[in-house]
Amino acid sequence: MEKKILLVYKSVTGFTQKYAEMIAQEIDCTLMELKKTTAETMSGFDTVIYGGRVHAGTLEGLKDAKKLFQQSKASQFIVYATGAIPNASTKTIEEMWSQNLSPEELLHIPHFYMQGGLAYEKLPLPDKLMMKAFSAMMKKKKDKTEDEKVMAEAISGSYDISSKEYIMPLVALLK
Numbered sequence: 772m773e774k775k776i777l778l779v780y781k782s783v784t785g786f787t788q789k790y791a792e793m794i795a796q797e798i799d800c801t802l803m804e805l806k807k808t809t810a811e812t813m814s815g816f817d818t819v820i821y822g823g824r825v826h827a828g829t830l831e832g833l834k835d836a837k838k839l840f841q842q843s844k845a846s847q848f849i850v851y852a853t854g855a856i857p858n859a860s861t862k863t864i865e866e867m868w869s870q871n872l873s874p875e876e877l878l879h880i881p882h883f884y885m886q887g888g889l890a891y892e893k894l895p896l897p898d899k900l901m902m903k904a905f906s907a908m909m910k911k912k913k914d915k916t917e918d919e920k921v922m923a924e925a926i927s928g929s930y931d932i933s934s935k936e937y938i939m940p941l942v943a944l945l946k
Contacts, residue, residue, distance in 0.1 A: 776800035776945065777816040777845070779808050781823045781832035784894060786853045786887030789933050791822055794851075797942045805832045813843035818945070824887075825854035826898070830871045850882045851941055855889040857925050858937070860918045881944055885937035888930045902926060 778800045782788035795802050800820070803812065813819050821836035830852050840848045850872075856863050864884045872880060891899055909915070909923035 774817040774847075775815065776818045776820065777808075777813060778802050778820045778822065779805050779813075779836055780821070781805040781836075783824055783826075783831070783898075784890040786890070786931070786933060787822045787824050790851065790853055790885050790887065790938060793933075793935055793938050794820070794822075794941065797938065798945050805836060808836075808839060810839045810842035813839055813845045816845050818847040818849065819843070819845045820849045820851065820941070822851045822853065825852050825856060825867055827901070828867055828870050830867070833871055848880055849941065849944070850880055851885055851938075852882070853885050853887040855925050856884070856886065857921045858884070858886045859921055863918055863922070881941075883937075883941045885933075887933045889926060889928075890931070891929045 776798060778791050778794060780787050780791040780802070781804065782791070791802055794800070801816070805821070805823070819840050821833065821840075823830050823832040823836070830850070833850065837848070852867070856867065868877060868882055872882060889902070891902065894902065906923070906926045909919060909926065912919065912923075915923065
C-alpha cells in the first residue's frame with residue numbers, strides 16, 4: 772500500500788512554493804499552505820513534509836509545523852529549507868540545521884536544503900532593509916572566507932537558480 776504524503780509549506784517570496792510544486796510533480800502528494808494546516812489534517816497522512824525559507828538563520832514555520840506533526844497521527848516528518856545560502860556553503864547550511872533541529876532531530880528527521888535565490892522585489896520591507904544592510908556589510912568586509920565571498924555575491928541582487936536537481940535527494944527518499 773502506498774503511503775499518503777502531505778507536503779506543507781510556508782512561502783514568502785515564492786521559492787518554497789515553487790519547490791513544493793516541483794516535488795508534487797515527482798511524487799503523489801497533497802500540497803497545503805502551513806496556515807491552512809491542522810494536526811487533524813496531518814493525521815490523514817502517513818508522511819508530512821514541511822518546507823520553509825531560511826530567514827536570519829531560522830527555518831520559518833518549522834516550530835509550528837513540528838508542533839502540528841507531534842499532535843497528529845502521521846508517522847514520518849521530513850523537512851526542506853529554501854534560501855539564498857549558496858549550496859556550496861555547506862558549513863553555513865550545517866550551522867543553520869543545527870540551529871533549527873536538535874541533535875536528536877538531526878539524526879531522525881530527514882532534512883534537505885534547496886537553494887532558490889533572492890527576490891528583493893517580493894521581500895517584506897523589514898527583510899529587504901536587513902538584506903541590503905547585510906549585503907553592504909559583506910561588501911565592505913576585508914579578509915572574507917570563501918563562504919563569505921560566495922554569500923556576498925549571492926545577496927548582491929535578485930536572482931533565481933531554483934532547479935529540479937535540488938529536489939532529487941528528497942524525491943529519492945520517498946520513492
